[in-house]
Amino acid sequence: MSTATIQTGHANHDAHEHQEPSFVRKYIFSTDHKMISKQFLITGIIMGCLGMFMSVLFRLQLAWPDQSFGFMETILGTWAKDGKLDPNFYMALVTIHGTIMVFYVLTAGLSGTFSNLLIPLQVGARDMASPFMNMLSYWFFFISSVTLLSSFFIETGPASSGWTVYPPLSALPKAMPGSGLGTTLWLLAIVFFIVSSLLGGINYISTILNMRTKGMSMNRMPLTLWAFFFTAILGVLSFPVLLGGALFLIFDRSFGTSFYLSDIYLQGIGALTNVGGSPILYQHLFWFLGHPEVYIILLPALGITSEVIATNARKPIFGYTAMVISLMAIAFLSFIVWGHHMFITGMNPFLGTVFMYVTLIIAVPSAVKTFNYIATLWKGNIRFTPAMLFAIGLVSFFISGGLTGIYLGNSALDINLHDTYFVVAHFHLVMGSAAIFGMMSGIYHWFPRMFGKMMNNTLGYFHFWFTFIAAYMVFFPMHFMGLAGVPRRYYQFTLIPEFGVWMDVNVLITVSAIIGALAQILFLYNFFYSIFKGKKAVQNPWESNTLEWTAPVKHLHGNWPGAIPTVYRGAYEYSRPDREEDFYPQHIPGNDNEHVDDHGYILPTPVRKEIPVAEKPATVFFTSFSRLFSFKRA
Amino acid sequence: MLAVGAFMLFAAFIAFNKVYDIASPSTVVQSAAWFGVGDDKFEPVKVQTTEQTLSSNINWSIAIFVLLVVLVIANVFDISGLAARLSGKENLSGNNVNKYIMIIFLILGFIGVYWEFSHHGKYTLLRNSSSEHGVEYDSMFNVTLILTMIVFVITQALLFWFSFKYAKSPNRKAVYHAHNNKLEVFWTLIPAIVLTFLVLKGHQTWRAITYNADKSKSQNIEIFAYQFGWKARYAGADKILGAADYKYISGANPLGIAVKSEVEKLKLELDTAIMNDRKALKDLNSSLSQLRIQLELYKGLADRTNVVITDKEIARIVSGEVKDELEESIRRKSKQLERMKAIEDNKTVFATMFNNAADDDVISTEIHLIENRPVTFIFRSRDIIHSAFLPYFRVQMNVVPGMMTQFTFTPTKSTTKIRSEKNDNTFDYYLYCNKICGTSHYNMKIKVIIESESAYNTWMQSQKTAFGKEAAPMAVPVSLPSDTTQMRLDSLPVNKLQRLTSR
Structure with a gap:
């Protein structure tokens, strides 16, 4: 701690007192958004590896249900006696795999990493609105991760009632072993996670609304920022509902309330006293978060892809305004479609109709996004960096997985597809693989920005193609299993003769999954090797327009050593015909009043209103809100 | 470089085949089949899992081999990059290889999709439903399938084709084209119109299944779910299902009927x-x-x-x-x-x-239904949420404790008929549990038999009432x-x- 008090003593031109922070302040309890984003990323990667390893374990069980795997007993002990996975532990693996991937990797690992890294750098701010809250956000996330993983080390095992943790199964410790202490830990972990997510989300929103640099109007923001902005709003509005749901469940489990329980007779116990509750209530509360959660996962990935595709196609993103509006439409609609997860719970069929209507409407903004991505590639000058490959992969997954959503969103078709492998295929493509690819794209793209080093492109190519092909080989055949009525979350299919025809497909899927998992070793090697030994990155390796590439790579508290750059134009002025270079960074003052129309013709100078720099947060909020609805290109 | 890329794909496929072949004998045919160019007679072999002699060592050694190949090729890449740098040119070799893999992937991908449809499509239940409303369900499904496949093919083709066509070339600049309102309005409206159509047709199907079912004519059968099994309760001679309550459940009275x-x-x-x-x-x-x-x-x-x-x-x-x-x-x-x-x-x-309606109820461990006779399943759960899933009949409904749910449908295809259709004399319909419910979730099923009215009556007469005066109490499971x-x-x-x- 002594180093913290030593003044470096050189003349200070900034208002900042510059001092070298201690190791703990710099690397552990850091309030610097760049360090926090690295913490989120590394924790996310570790959690991701665990989640993937779990999926390999249960895939082995599904492919070779009668085979004994010695190594399983070595690592899992009593959970895999004689090298064969225990049915209860299979459920636990499925549950924790889902929880880790949805919350810990794709919510915190993706949104946490890139919101933290990019929001201050791209809006042109010295740090987050509240760096301290930001630090708390990470540490709550860390506590949450540890709590969740600790449930592997208790006698009754982790929560095992599926990642949705539906009561009464999860509410009654006698219903299955995992519903004992394991579920308590799961709920505790989720409560910590929600706190983390809220602290982060409030910070992201206030930073974007209040701390944009001079000239950075809302309609000049890169699409990444728009995506993070809507993601944060979704999180702030929906996570508290899950918190409520989780608290009710905790009450039901520990204090004898009956929010979710009614008319239950348990084997070995007898009739329970709980009456009047409804398990369906939990599903409503859960999916009120659960559906926006899907978009909390997907929107940042879409934002990242927009940025990566425009940069590497050397073209303005096609239809910036349409992209923002479709993001907004998706974000809004995601709040009113939760019932499509519950078509067959026995709720009123009329409700099913309403939810089907609003669900299928989401396909429209999603389609617009897809077409705009494709139009951005059209007549571009595409540079296949690994980031670009992953972005194209995302679009491909988004199409494949999104189209199956049209089946599942249809309440009639959902009758026979609900909870089958069709659903597994659908969401693993559209939000699992797509969002992971968005995350990978972001990592490859902003790695130079984070660590000042370049990642190896060739390894990146192999990583991409192996993962891409493996992911399709894993998830595409699952559609057909689902259409044949194979239910998900089954421990094995050998007891049902009808499903015997799928045995070889299960083997194919598992082998593909293993190859996909092994491909991640390429990434891990590339990532960690490049941090230390990678080629040194230049200031703006991808010749990108956005502000984050103007800040020095060296970790500076406050991001820019001097004044924060001023923004003169939108983020996507690539290949402008009036420019020699094919990019035109936002911060370069230039003959900017020249207005270029769709076809590249230079128009007479339009009169531009100066954007007033508002002082009070409330003013900023309202002005930016009003600007939300006036999409004029500056 | 193209050759290297193609070889990598090949290596990946070979690795699949190698491991896959251990579980089934006919190597050549299946290798070809996985490539999507094989003969049409290929049928996935019903694997006798007990006879498998897979050694995980082979698995791992193949994986390590593939990894080694990757590393070797990675070095080759690096060297070519170095050569380009030495000669002072921009290194576009990686870009060009990826450009070609894009187009190869597109073609192989479409072949793979076609192969999946032709080989696995036949095991799906896309057609030939065994219930009345299933026909409407299937037509809804097929309409959606056709529309989405058109979109799928067009968008994926454009995505990869553009990636191939507009890959970086040093003597070209990208076109500055930021937006086009007409185009955007066009591709907002087209999906909107198509989806409106799908929504309306979906609505119609949903209504046909949930509202229009004539419940007055149908036979009521209670389907009772518990960890981990199902029971069916028939009304008996009086044609009225007696009342039941979870409070009355006991060892002798597993369904808790009011006797x-x-x-x-x-x-x-x-x-x-x-x-x-x-x-x-x-x-x-x-x-x-x-x-x-x-x-x-x-x-x-x-x-x-x-x-x-x-x-x-x-x-x-x-x-x-x-x-x-x-x-x-x-x-x-x-x-x-x-x-x-x-x-x-x-x-x-x-x-x-306690109106004595329950006295003559029949509790069964099989579900027997009459062909072409509407039936209403009334679902009741003893403990937690289960889900009754009858894929052949396009029927699924959650079974929720504390809340009765129901589903009305008309089975149209008897067990004998589907057996002859499938050419499988051992085939039986089953009702599966499709909501995670604990340890034995994967084996929670009950046989469903669809038969003629006379066969049903014969079966019914052989059943004993649960607590009837003349009948002995049913054996407690x-x-x-x-x-x-x-x-x-x-x-x-x-x-x-x-x-x-x-x-």
Whole structure:
């Protein structure tokens, strides 16, 4: 701690007192958004590896249900006696795999990493609105991760009632072993996670609304920022509902309330006293978060892809305004479609109709996004960096997985597809693989920005193609299993003769999954090797327009050593015909009043209103809100 | 470089085949089949899983081999990059290789999709439903399938084709084209129109399935779900399903149907159980001391199992866990009795529930349905949420404790018919559980038999009523022992003591 008090003593031109922070302040309890984003990323990667390893374990069980795997007993002990996975532990693996991937990797690992890294750098701010809250956000996330993983080390095992943790199964410790202490830990972990997510989300929103640099109007923001902005709003509005749901469940489990329980007779116990509750209530509360959660996962990935595709196609993103509006439409609609997860719970069929209507409407903004991505590639000058490959992969997954959503969103078709492998295929493509690819794209793209080093492109190519092909080989055949009525979350299919025809497909899927998992070793090697030994990155390796590439790579508290750059134009002025270079960074003052129309013709100078720099947060909020609805290109 | 890329794809596929082949014999045919260019006769072999002799070593060694190949090729890449740098040119080799892989992937991908449809498509239930509403369901499905496949092919083709066509070239600049309102309006409206059509057709199908089903004509059958099995309850001669309540569930009455004699028996059982619990509670201290004496005895023996068991039991008593459990059990049973009494006291409710309609109900471990006769399944759960899933009939409904759910449909294809259609004499319809429900979720199913009316009547006559006067009480299934006995054996120290001391 002594180093913290030593003044470096050189003349200070900034208002900042510059001092070298201690190791703990710099690397552990850091309030610097760049360090926090690295913490989120590394924790996310570790959690991701665990989640993937779990999926390999249960895939082995599904492919070779009668085979004994010695190594399983070595690592899992009593959970895999004689090298064969225990049915209860299979459920636990499925549950924790889902929880880790949805919350810990794709919510915190993706949104946490890139919101933290990019929001201050791209809006042109010295740090987050509240760096301290930001630090708390990470540490709550860390506590949450540890709590969740600790449930592997208790006698009754982790929560095992599926990642949705539906009561009464999860509410009654006698219903299955995992519903004992394991579920308590799961709920505790989720409560910590929600706190983390809220602290982060409030910070992201206030930073974007209040701390944009001079000239950075809302309609000049890169699409990444728009995506993070809507993601944060979704999180702030929906996570508290899950918190409520989780608290009710905790009450039901520990204090004898009956929010979710009614008319239950348990084997070995007898009739329970709980009456009047409804398990369906939990599903409503859960999916009120659960559906926006899907978009909390997907929107940042879409934002990242927009940025990566425009940069590497050397073209303005096609239809910036349409992209923002479709993001907004998706974000809004995601709040009113939760019932499509519950078509067959026995709720009123009329409700099913309403939810089907609003669900299928989401396909429209999603389609617009897809077409705009494709139009951005059209007549571009595409540079296949690994980031670009992953972005194209995302679009491909988004199409494949999104189209199956049209089946599942249809309440009639959902009758026979609900909870089958069709659903597994659908969401693993559209939000699992797509969002992971968005995350990978972001990592490859902003790695130079984070660590000042370049990642190896060739390894990146192999990583991409192996993962891409493996992911399709894993998830595409699952559609057909689902259409044949194979239910998900089954421990094995050998007891049902009808499903015997799928045995070889299960083997194919598992082998593909293993190859996909092994491909991640390429990434891990590339990532960690490049941090230390990678080629040194230049200031703006991808010749990108956005502000984050103007800040020095060296970790500076406050991001820019001097004044924060001023923004003169939108983020996507690539290949402008009036420019020699094919990019035109936002911060370069230039003959900017020249207005270029769709076809590249230079128009007479339009009169531009100066954007007033508002002082009070409330003013900023309202002005930016009003600007939300006036999409004029500056 | 193109060759390298192609080789990598090839290596990946070979790796798939290698591992895959271990489970099934015909290497050549299947390798070709996985490539999507094989002959049409290929059928996935029904794998006899017990006969598999897969060694995970082979798995791993292939994986490591592939990894090594990757690393070697990565080096080749680096060298070519170095060569480009030395000659002072921009290194576009990686870009060009990826550009070609894009187009190869597009073609192979479409072949793969086609192959999936032609080979796995036949195992799906895309056509030929076994129920009346299934026909509408299937037409809805096919319309959606055709529309989405058109979009799928066009968008994926454009995505990869553009990636190929507009890959970086040093002597070209990208076109500055930021937006085009007409185009954007066009591709907002087209999906909107298509989806409107799908929504309306979906609505129509959904209504046909959920609203228009004529419930007055259909036969009511109760489907009862519990961890981990199903039971079907038929109305019997009076054609009325008797009332049932979770409070009346007992070992002898697993569905808790309202039969007076059974309820009286249950009341006595509960009274005795409460008395036993109270006694155990009072004797807790003496049981503790006895257990301690016992522990000392066991410590002298070589076998440690009894020591561990007794130790645990003592710890449970000392920590107050047993006391809590007993008190909770007394409270729960008293409450149950109290509520049962409340029903008896309310004359109208009692009269409606105990109207003797349940007396002739038939409880079965198979579901028998009459061909072309509408049926309404009324679902009731004993413990947690299950889901009744009959894929062939396009029927699924959650089974929720505390809330009755139902589904009306008309089976149109008898078991015999589907057997001859499938050319499989052992085939049977099943109702599966499709909501995660615990350890044996994967084996929670009940056979469904669709037959002619006469066959159904013959079967029905052979069934005995659950508690009918002339019929003997149905045998209590082994999986459902009397709950109170189970309780005492499991958790009460008294019995454990008796068992220990009686040796």
